[in-house]
Amino acid sequence: MPGDVNDGFVWAYSQHGGYTVKTGYDLIVQGKMETAGQISPQELTRIELKKRVWKIPTLPKIRMFLWRVISGAVAVADRLNSRGLGVDPTCRLCNNGVETINHVLFQCTTASQIWADVDVALPARVLQHSLEENVAYVFDAMQDLSKTETVRRSIPWVLWLIWKNRNSVIYAHVQESLERLLRVMFEEVEQWFELNKVQPTRTDMNTRLEGDDIWRPPEDGGIKCNIHANWRNAHLHSGVAWVARDQRGNVLYHARDAITHAPNRFVAELRCVLWSLSSLRDLGVSRVTVAVDYHEVIEALKKPQQWPRYRILLEKIRNLKEEFDSLDFEEEKILTNRIARDIAKSVLRDGRFQSYLALGGPSWLHDRIAGETIRSDV
Ligand SMILES: [Zn+2]
Incomplete structure (x- = not known):
């Protein structure tokens, strides 16, 4: 089967959908701004984070995923229960804690192992931090020059990998070796940045004598x-x-x-x-x-x-x-x-x-x- 459940999602948002969603979101923000004073600090943080998401250099499907994470639109046990679905709230990866998106991406033992493996030390108070704080922390890490470029670039993919790994363990009962998953991920990141290198502009090229092989x-x-x-x-x-x-x-x-x-x-x-x-x-x-x-x-x-x-x-x-x-x-x-x-x-x-x-x-x-x-x- 080409692709998996994400195909529909990706097609829907790749070209027009992504723009529509963002537009819709801008309208919501605008609407809320107009009724000033009604926005909680946490919501303001979310708005800021969502703005940052669109600028992250990564695959559109990952940006969309991050946007959904911040919007609370990812189907974890906690979210499903808030919609009255009555599922067991316990995280099925570690059987220790309520499965919130914050737990899956940052607080779960599997997540902390993956973050450690890619050399991103999560904040010491990761367990006390809200989702917004943890997301902001790793977004900041993408700009942290004390980290290698590879690490900085990989962060969006790491979040995606943690999520995909959780799904494959829970729904397909497959646990691939994390070492292999990470190796493939780093390759993919490198490929993406190679393919998305900004080409020289036409003016630059005109100044070259040998432009024919470009x-x-x-x-x-x-x-x-x-x-x-x-x-x-x-x-x-x-x-x-x-x-x-x-x-x-x-x-x-x-x-x-x-x-x-x-x-x-x-x-x-x-x-x-x-x-x-x-x-x-x-x-x-x-x-x-x-x-x-x-x-x-x-x-x-x-x-x-x-x-x-x-x-x-x-x-x-x-x-x-x-x-x-x-x-x-x-x-x-x-x-x-x-x-x-x-x-x-x-x-x-x-x-x-x-x-x-x-x-x-x-x-x-x-x-x-x-x-x-x-x-x-x-
Ligand atoms: Zn867990």
């Missing part, structure tokens, strides 16, 4: 989607991949899949275009430039009438094109299309036949695609 972000506030189909022969599956980045070069999504036998590389690439376009449309992307490193495919996309042999595929692409406000095709150099190429290659090489979208669930955690991409990219 991937260029889209110019107009749209999204650029690099694609690639890794075709080997007519009998094997082809690995396909796309990576969508914004103006600043931030990766918004990336996906991979395997497609069944294509007679040739050309057809595989066209099917990859079709697949990436329908995914982007489903994600609500409306302005996109699709970057392809196959010259003839670009020719065919631009002048479909000259490629009658591929009429059916080209027509399907043309029909999809109408669902976008703006859709262009651009030729990319092989050298600057390496991320998409490497992800596509990894499908067959590593047998990753399951379809996968980067904002999805735990498959990302177990996935070294991006890391391999980066390493070969350096």
